[in-house]
Amino acid sequence: GIQVEQSPPDLILQEGANSTLRCNFSDSVNNLQWFHQNPWGQLINLFYIPSGTKQNGRLSATTVATERYSLLYISSSQTTDSGVYFCAGFDGTASKLTFGTGTRLQVTL
Amino acid sequence: DVKVTQSSRYLVKRTGEKVFLECVQDMDHENMFWYRQDPGLGLRLIYFSYDVKMKEKGDIPEGYSVSREKKERFSLILESASTNQTSMYLCASRTIMAGSTYEQYFGPGTRLTVT
Numbered sequence: 001g002i003q004v005e006q007s008p009p010d011l012i013l014q015e016g017a018n019s020t021l022r023c024n025f026s027d028s029v030n031n032l033q034w035f036h037q038n039p040w041g042q043l044i045n046l047f048y049i050p051s052g053t054k055q056n057g058r059l060s061a062t063t064v065a066t067e068r069y070s071l072l073y074i075s076s077s078q079t080t081d082s083g084v085y086f087c088a089g090f091d092g093t094a095s096k097l098t099f100g101t102g103t104r105l106q107v108t109l
Numbered sequence: 110d111v112k113v114t115q116s117s118r119y120l121v122k123r124t125g126e127k128v129f130l131e132c133v134q135d136m137d138h139e140n141m142f143w144y145r146q147d148p149g150l151g152l153r154l155i156y157f158s159y160d161v162k163m164k165e166k167g168d169i170p171e172g173y174s175v176s177r178e179k180k181e182r183f184s185l186i187l188e189s190a191s192t193n194q195t196s197m198y199l200c201a202s203r204t205i206m207a208g209s210t211y212e213q214y215f216g217p218g219t220r221l222t223v224t
Contacts, residue, residue: 031211041146041197043215086152090211095159096142096167097213099152 002027002091006100013077013107021072021085021103029089032063033097034072037084046072046085077107111136113216115200121222128187130219132200141183142201142213143167143175152199158183190223197221 003026013019023032034046047054047061049070054061058077063070070087084104088097116131132141142157144167154167156175164175172194176184183202187194197220203213 033212035215041199041218041220043199043201043218045212045214048210048212088213095140095165096154096157101151 002029002089002098004029004087004089004098004100006085006087006103008103009101011103011105013105015078015107015109017077017107018073018075019077019105021074021105023070023072023087023100025068025070025089027091028065028068029091029098031097032065032070032087032089034061034070035086035088036081037086037102039083043086074105077105079107079109081105082107111138111202111214113200113202113214115198115216115219117219118217119220119222121224122187122190123224124191126187126190126223128190128221128223130185130187130198130200130221132183132185132202132216133181134183134202134214135181136202136204136214137180138202138204138214139180140203140205141177143173143183143185144199144201145169145196146199146218147196155185192223195221195223 005024035043049061049063051065058075060073084102088099113134143155144152158177174186200216
């Protein structure tokens with residue numbers, strides 16, 4: 001199966017700072033998604049982004065499928081952005097999502 | 110909006126008990142999934158279901174079974190709970206209808222403690 005790696009594993013930001021999270025995958029993936037897991041454990045859908053760029057408020061994401069990576073941009077970070085960010089995708093034949101290892105983000109005042 | 114609900118947010122059970130975790134989705138999704146999440150191990154797929162009465166083993170099915178009698182409901186069953194099944198359990202669903210995005214949605218999770 002595919003391997004999905006995320007970097008950095010941990011990130012501490014001051015409120016107002018910008019950041020970029022990266023997701024690399026070992027083979028072509030379909031249906032790439034980004035999730036935010038809040039402190040209560042719920043996985044919130046951020047983006048469904050198999051290719052191209054999307055923006056939603058302070059967040060945006062870009063997937064370059066031919067080069068096997070995706071980026072999540074967080075601008076003007078807020079304390080409510082804290083949590084763990086996961087990327088995940090389906091490979092060409094599997095019917096299940098493969099998750100990355102996650103980036104744990106802490107935004108401080 | 111897609112809504113996936115789980116029967117309990119927190120659950121405490123004793124070793125040897127039979128435990129039922131229920132998941133309901135309201136979007137007529139064909140596929141449903143059960144994961145568990147443990148520190149350092151990430152999310153691991155236990156079972157999934159393509160459609161009603163269909164089920165497939167995931168990566169860690171041992172000690173679990175599932176039931177999907179109705180399209181909207183997917184149940185995870187711990188036949189005889191053990192302490193190593195203490196974990197966060199997450200349910201998810203998605204549609205595979207032509208023209209859809211195949212985006213997967215998660216429920217709020219159930220934190221199960223087995224004592």
